[in-house]
Amino acid sequence: MLNSNETILERLNPAQRDAVTTTRGPLLVLAGPGSGKTRVITHRIAYLLGPGGVPASAILAVTFTKKAAHEMVERLQTLVLGQSRHLLIGTFHSICSRILRQDGEAIGVARTFTIADEDDQERIVRRVIKDLNWDEKRNPPGAFLSRISAAKSHLIGPDEFRRAADSYADELAAVVYQHYQEELGKADLLDFDDLIMRTVHLFQERSDVLAKYQERYQHILVDEFQDTNLTQYALIRLLGQRYRNVCVVGDEDQSVYSWRQADIRNILNFENDFPDARVVVLEQNYRSTQTILWTAREIITPNRQRKDKRLFTENDRGERIFVFEGYDENEEAQYVATQIERLLASGTVHYRDVAVMYRTNSQSRVLEKTFLRHRLPHKVVGMRFYERKEIRDLLAYLRLCYNPNDLTSLERIINVPARDIGAKSIADLQLWAARAGRTVPEAIRALALDEELGVPCPLSKRARTNVAEFGRLLMTLQAASHELVVGRLIEKIASLTGYQEFLRDGSQEGESRWENVRELMTVADEFSAYDAPTSLASFLEDVALAADADEYDSSADAVTLITLHAAKGLEFDVVFIVGLEEGLCPHNRSIESNDLSQLEEERRLLYVGVTRARRRLFLTYASRRTQFGTVMPRQPSRFFKDVPRELVFGTARAVQAPGRRHGWTDPGPAGPVTSRSSLPRPLASSSEALRAKPAGTPTRFKPGDRVEHPKFGEGVIVSVEPRGEDAEVTVAFPDLPIKRLLASYANLRLL
DNA sequence: AAAGCGTTTATTTTT
């Protein structure tokens, strides 16, 4: 019944149905925002399992974020019941990590490898530069790391990189790349890019291993295909080339990760590599109002690097777009908070239905400050839990339990909490290990067990005692890691190492840091509850591959503060996009690059933000903003020129300037978008507030009127108070406390 | 080894 044809194909439009039922051969689905992309993917899997007769174990679905993977699993559970358990749905990184854990030894990847995160990468490059005796100031690690990452994303190893180096900068990078890989190797570490690149190497070098996975995963689906880099695409191509049942879903207009080497050209290459690919375009939007969709269309149309799509919707026209100019970022935040309060007062919106989006994380600060003052419940996505010092310290101990060779983790915690092992002791330790032909962890172990290494130990007596004690501590913890579930292991580490005492120094901050550690234990306990209880390896992997957007939790009733990047894939009734200024969106880095494709990416970013909104969209900017402690005048974003003025409500400067003439002329049905009285009045900016003349809009309501509210039901108007152009109505609903509502927001219907 | 102090520097976006 559940898997029957009718159930799965019910309520799919023809294009969606096409994408779901084309199960044989390559398929490219170009899916505009809100076009039911996830629905297509999940229904396609259900269709494969049911009418297609494909066993769950033969299906591989790849996503970019864990959250997307989770959502897919969840939606599938109701669709196909128990079968979803045998599907492999995961991120590129988690899937590759799994493959390497299983078969990586064939190309020399240690079975107990751990994953190096950004912080580790930076430490390693720092160490390399230091060992090379290069000037640490003139050689910032970030620049090298991005070159290395770019190389790996193009499947270029250190040797090939050196051969291709045609600039001094590249030659330096080649040297760093070489050493960096050696350091990773010594510590049994793989960085994010290695996970993918090494898997491709494995498949290239071992046809038997490749054949095994090709046979296993006869049906492959890739979500957010526009975000794949060359290496990721190579992986998919290798896996899929035998059975050719490869379905990729993407939208080049939502490609915002080119800086991470994502390459839209993969979409074009797909059609070259699989010339028989069927192409399905999903153009009907089910998410947004016409007004929002039209605005989005106008914003994206100027881009040259795109296929023209004809997005349309059968939804209502909806409210006009609100544009607001703030005096500065404080007033801008103030406006956002006030508008949210108004929306809440209407009773038709919950906090969780509202998101505030911005270009850079640093913009969240002023919003948070303002929201705290307004007591608006909110959650900042991207306050990265796993980047907090105390968490990373504890994780370093955990990683050392699993992979004793993890030098980066060792370096991190050898003197945290302080045990008098300073830079000198560490240098001596390295020297000693090098002379004896051993690794640093081995040298520590030797000290702990009072063993000789055959060469004199340069450490002072005191240092030797300290290191030996530390070594024994580590060995105790390593032994414990085989006995305890992860949560209890963390507890043991915190107490045995003295980390708990070290954190809880009596300060408020110390307590809150300790709270974070407790939170980590909870995460671990939750993890153990559904995974193998003692699996330290999979916990570490889970944590290492956790991303910001994964934190987004729709269950809590709070306003979401989120970057435009992290907002991709989400949707909200009400969206505020703030800081729409030259220099911020588009960002200075893109303006200065002189690279038009970078500006196109900025445009896509705004497009992504706009298309997150279901019902209402607010676009704001400030006329001055404090950056690096100094106030700078700001200009509204150039993208405002493409926001159709007839769709805008507001008096902000940005939309009064003559707009670009755009091709869209459809005035829609005669009459205003919505009756004026039902439009909320946007706050005027302070300068305009002085000039603004209240229009004195009369309200439609009078005391005694019977009205209907979408949420509270039928009620009777008690009183009506003018509020500028608006009116505050007091309404009595049976069995409910008396409500005071703003006429413009409340959506009351006269009975 | 660690704490204190003055100076500087930086903010895209993140699997």
Place this chain on the structure above:
DNA sequence: TAAACGCTTT
């Protein structure tokens, strides 16, 4: 602005 760094002193 505020985190990070390098220099000094204890």
